Amino acid sequence: MRKLLPALLAAGLAFAPLSFAQAQDGQGPTENTASEEAAAGQDASAEAAEEGHAETPHYPLRHPEQLNWSFAGPFGHWDVAQLQRGLKVYKEVCSACHGMRLVAFRNLEALGYSEAQVKAFAAEYTVQDGPNGDGEMFERPGIPSDYFPSPFPNTAAAAAANGGAAPPDLSLIAKARAVERGFPTFVFDLGTQYQEAGPDYIHALLTGYDQEPPQAIAESLQPGTYYNPYFISGPALAMPPPIGDDQVEYPDGSPQTVDQYSRDVAAFMMWAAEPHLAERKATGFVVMIFLVVFAGLLFAVKRRVWAGTAH
Structure with missing residues (x-):
């Protein structure tokens, strides 16, 4: 038995290279064919890309403009007058299709x-x-x-009244709809406390209906949709322009323009999504000051206690 095992091992080592070579010979044509097809496919894709037929669009087609908000930054605060105007815009315009079931x-x-x-x-x-x-x-x-009631009894009724797509609830829309800013911008956002991507997107979407679509996109738009380069899910959406100039009357004399309406309702949506934002920032600032002072006191106590100890 002891002599049989070494003999079988030697025979296996002897025939292994031959079997491997035969396997390579048998698989060679298939692998070469696959490689040639892949190369041909890559060449075809490259040629199509040069002709502009294989470019994959990334949405939104345009990134929202970064605006100045009163609640931005570590010392942000709510502009109460703006929030009241935003509530007025929501009540008179947005509430016809969108609910706010969490407010x-x-x-x-x-x-x-x-x-x-x-x-x-x-x-x-x-x-x-x-x-x-x-x-x-x-x-x-x-x-x-x-809570703010929905304008429709259920989701099915909302979809049936809006061409098959139910309008989203706006309670958390300012937090749910935010365009990623990418690297390295998001790294700096940690220091600036930037979290206004949602309001920026809402404002851009509401003011982006007057853009002219490129020829290639205009030919592919579905009937009944409206081109908007700021839409996060495609080149067009089913919602028509929801608001126009002088549609909502402002008793405080603020400009009654689409741009101002969009800013006000976007700020109101941010408050609805995170009503304690300003208080959280104020508390965080106090906590950071406390931690800095506490660290200084700990260092001073450590120096005092261990001053007479040899190191």
Whole structure:
């Protein structure tokens, strides 16, 4: 047995190179053919790219402009007047198609409204409640503890009324829709506390409907869609231009333009998505100051305690 094992091992080593060579010979034509086809495909792709037929578009086609917001930076704060104008734009324009199911009427007191004003504002909406004593649902005027109702009874009804696509809820839209800024910009964003990509996108989208599409894109647009180079999911979207100049009246005398409307409603959407943003930044600044002072005190105590100890 001891002599048989070395003999089998030697025979295997002897025939292994021959088997490997035969396997290579058998697979050679297939591999060469695959390599030639891959090379041909790459050449064809390169030629198509040179002709402009194989370029893969990346959306959005244009990146939103970085705007100046009052809530930007580590010392950001809310512009209450702007938020009130944004609420007005949402109520008179956006609420016809979009809901805000995560924002309660009582939260509007943070925008400078009194309790009586919030009650009057909530009463303008009709809210479904129930069941009652007979087991049926009923409708009643809204109260401060209610949330902004959806304009449609359900998602299917919303999609049916809007060409098959249900309008998104706007409660968290300012945090959910943000264009990636890429490297190395996002590295600097850590120091500047930049988190306004969502409002920048909302403003760019609302003001980007007047752009003319390139010829290649214009030929591929689906009927019933509207070209917008700032749309994050494609070259066009089904939502028509939602607002125009002088559509919403501002009692404070602010410009009644699409640009101003877009800025105001984008700021309001940011507040709706993160209402405690300004307080969080103020708390964070105090915490950083405390940590710096505390580190200095620890260093001074360490020097004091170990001053007489030989190192």
